Amino acid sequence: MPGEIITLQAGQCGNQVGQQFWSQLCGEHGIEKDGMPVKVEGIERNDQPGVFFRTNSSGRYTPRAILIDLEPRVINSIKAETNDGLFDPKDIYVSSEGGGAANRWAEGYVNAMRNKEEILDMINREIDSCDNFEGFQLLHSVAGGTGSGFGSFLLEELSDNYSKKLVQTYSVFGASEVVVQPYNTVLTLKRLVEHSDANIIVDNNSLTTIASKNLQVLSPSYNDTNKLISTVMSACTNTLRFPSYSYNSLTSILSTLIPTPDLHFLIPSYTPFTSDFVNAAAKEIRGSTAYDVILEVLDKKLRMCSYNEPNGVNISVFDILMGTEKSMASQSESIQKALIKARERIQFAPWSSSAIHVAVGSKSPFIAKGDTRETNDIVSGLMLANSTSILPILRQVANQYDQLMHRNAFLNNYLNSDYDTEVGDIMDEFNDSREVLENQIAEYQLSESINYLNEVDEEDEEGGKVEGADQQEADVEMNL
Numbered sequence: 182m183p184g185e186i187i188t189l190q191a192g193q194c195g196n197q198v199g200q201q202f203w204s205q206l207c208g209e210h211g212i213e214k215d216g217m218p219v220k221v222e223g224i225e226r227n228d229q230p231g232v233f234f235r236t237n238s239s240g241r242y243t244p245r246a247i248l249i250d251l252e253p254r255v256i257n258s259i260k261a262e263t264n265d266g267l268f269d270p271k272d273i274y275v276s277s278e279g280g281g282a283a284n285r286w287a288e289g290y291v292n293a294m295r296n297k298e299e300i301l302d303m304i305n306r307e308i309d310s311c312d313n314f315e316g317f318q319l320l321h322s323v324a325g326g327t328g329s330g331f332g333s334f335l336l337e338e339l340s341d342n343y344s345k346k347l348v349q350t351y352s353v354f355g356a357s358e359v360v361v362q363p364y365n366t367v368l369t370l371k372r373l374v375e376h377s378d379a380n381i382i383v384d385n386n387s388l389t390t391i392a393s394k395n396l397q398v399l400s401p402s403y404n405d406t407n408k409l410i411s412t413v414m415s416a417c418t419n420t421l422r423f424p425s426y427s428y429n430s431l432t433s434i435l436s437t438l439i440p441t442p443d444l445h446f447l448i449p450s451y452t453p454f455t456s457d458f459v460n461a462a463a464k465e466i467r468g469s470t471a472y473d474v475i476l477e478v479l480d481k482k483l484r485m486c487s488y489n490e491p492n493g494v495n496i497s498v499f500d501i502l503m504g505t506e507k508s509m510a511s512q513s514e515s516i517q518k519a520l521i522k523a524r525e526r527i528q529f530a531p532w533s534s535s536a537i538h539v540a541v542g543s544k545s546p547f548i549a550k551g552d553t554r555e556t557n558d559i560v561s562g563l564m565l566a567n568s569t570s571i572l573p574i575l576r577q578v579a580n581q582y583d584q585l586m587h588r589n590a591f592l593n594n595y596l597n598s599d600y601d602t603e604v605g606d607i608m609d610e611f612n613d614s615r616e617v618l619e620n621q622i623a624e625y626q627l628s629e630s631i632n633y634l635n636e637v638d639e640e641d642e643e644g645g646k647v648e649g650a651d652q653q654e655a656d657v658e659m660n661l
C-alpha cells in the first residue's frame with residue numbers, strides 16, 4: 182500500500198478546508214459522514230482509503246487527522262456535522278483559554294510551544310497506527326494567528342522531529358481582510374521556506390474570482406472557495422488513493438515537481454468544475470477530453486494563486502488527469518498531441534527538463550455510480566506548476582509588510598506578547614523572516630536564468646528530502 186499521510190489542520194481556515202476535504206474523501210471512498218462504510222451493491226473496491234484513514238475492528242474509518250484550534254466554534258461545528266463519529270476525540274486540540282489568537286502570529290506560536298508535548302503525543306499516536314508512514318500535510322491560512330503562528334511552530338517541530346518524512350502544506354493567503362496579515366504571512370513564509378518540502382499556495386482573491394466565474398455564485402462563501410481547495414487536494418492524492426502504475430506516492434509526485442529544495446512553491450489550476458467535485462449545477466457542461474484538459478489548465482484565469490497575472494517561467498509542470506475507464510480509454514494519442522501543443526504555449530526555465538509530466542488517475546467508483554452518463558464521460562484534470570508565477574504574490578506580501586513596518590504600524594501587539602519573554606526578540610524574528618522572503622524572491626527570479634544551476638552553492642546542491650529528480654528528468658513526458 183502507498184505510504185500513509187497524516188493531516189494537521191490548524192485554525193479556522195485550516196479546519197474548514199479540512200472539513201470539505203474529509204467530506205470529499207468520504208464520498209470518494211464510500212464512507213458515511215460518521216465513518217461507517219456505505220452499503221452499496223455491485224461496487225468493486227480498487228481504492229486505498231488506508232492512506233488517509235485508519236479502520237477499527239467494526240469497520241469504522243477514522244481520518245488520520247489532527248484538528249487544532251485556539252477557539253472551539255469551528256471544531257464544534259465539524260463534530261456536529263459528523264455526528265461526533267468521524268474524528269477521534271483524542272486527535273482534537275482546542276486551547277483551554279478559548280479566545281483564538283486574535284490574528285496574532287506570536288499568540289499562536291507561543292500557545293503551540295506551551296502545548297508542544299500534548300501535540301507531539303497526538304502525532305506520535307497517529308504515526309504508531311501507520312505501517313509505512315510517508316509524511317504530513319498541514320492545512321492552514323498564513324494570514325490569521327492560529328494557522329500561521331501555531332502552524333509555524335508545528336512546521337519547526339515536524340522538521341526537527343521527523344526529518345526524514347515529507348512535510349507538505351496547503352497554505353491559504355488572505356485577501357487583505359486582516360490588517361496585520363502581512364506580518365503574519367512574512368513570519369509564516371519563513372517556516373514554509375525553511376521547514377517544509379512542498380507548499381501548494383492558493384490565495385483567497387483568486388479563489389473567489391474563480392468560484393464566482395465557474396460556479397455561477399455571485400458572492401462566493403468560504404464553503405465555495407474551500408470546495409476548490411478540496412478538489413485540488415483530492416486530485417493531488419488521486420493516484421495514491423486509487424493506485425495505478427506510477428506516481429503512487431507523494432514523494433514521486435513531489436520529486437517530479439521540485440528539482441531543487443530551494444524552489445518548492447506550487448500553484449494549482451483545475452478544470453472543469455463538474456458535479457462530482459465542485460458544482461452541483463454543472464450538469465450542462467460540455468464534454469471534456471484529456472486533450473481539452475491539458476490545454477485548458479494552462480489558462481491563467483484558472484490559476485488559484487496570482488489569478489490572471491502574466492505567466493511566469495515554469496520550472497516544472499505536472500498534470501493529473503482523472504476520468505472513468507471508459508472516458509480515459511484510448512486517450513494516449515490525444516494526450517501526446519496536447520502535450521506537444523502545450524509545450525509550445527508555455528515557457529520553461531532554460532535549465533529545466535521542459536517536460537510536462539502526466540499521471541493518469543481514476544474516478545472513484547462510488548462517485549461514478551451515482552453520476553449521470555454525461556459527467557461520467559468527462560475527463561477532469563489538475564495542473565501543479567512550480568513557476569515564477571508565484572512572484573507577484575510574494576512581492577505583494579513584501580511590499581505590504583514594508584509599508585506597515587515603515588510606520589511601525591500595529592506592532593504593539595507583537596512587542597507586548599509573551600513571545601519576547603518566552604522565545605526571543607520578536608523584532609529579530611521579523612527582520613530575519615523578511616530577509617528569508619527577500620532571498621526566496623531572489624531565488625525564483627534567478628531560476629529564470631540559464632546559469633541558475635551554476636549559481637547554486639555547493640552546500641545547497643546537496644539537496645533535501647525530495648530526491649529522485651534526476652531520475653524523473655529522464656522520464657518521458659508521459660507516464661501512463
Ligand code: GTP
Nearest residue numbers: 192193194197281282283284322325326327328355
Ligand atoms: P485566529 O482567528 O487569529 O485564531 O487565527 P486563525 O488561523 O483561526 O484565522 P483564520 O484561519 O480565520 O485566518 C484568517 C484568514 O483566513 C483570512 O484571510 C480569512 O479570509 C481566511 N479564512 C478564514 N476561514 C477561511 C476558510 O474557510 N476558507 C478560506 N479560503 N479562507 C478562510
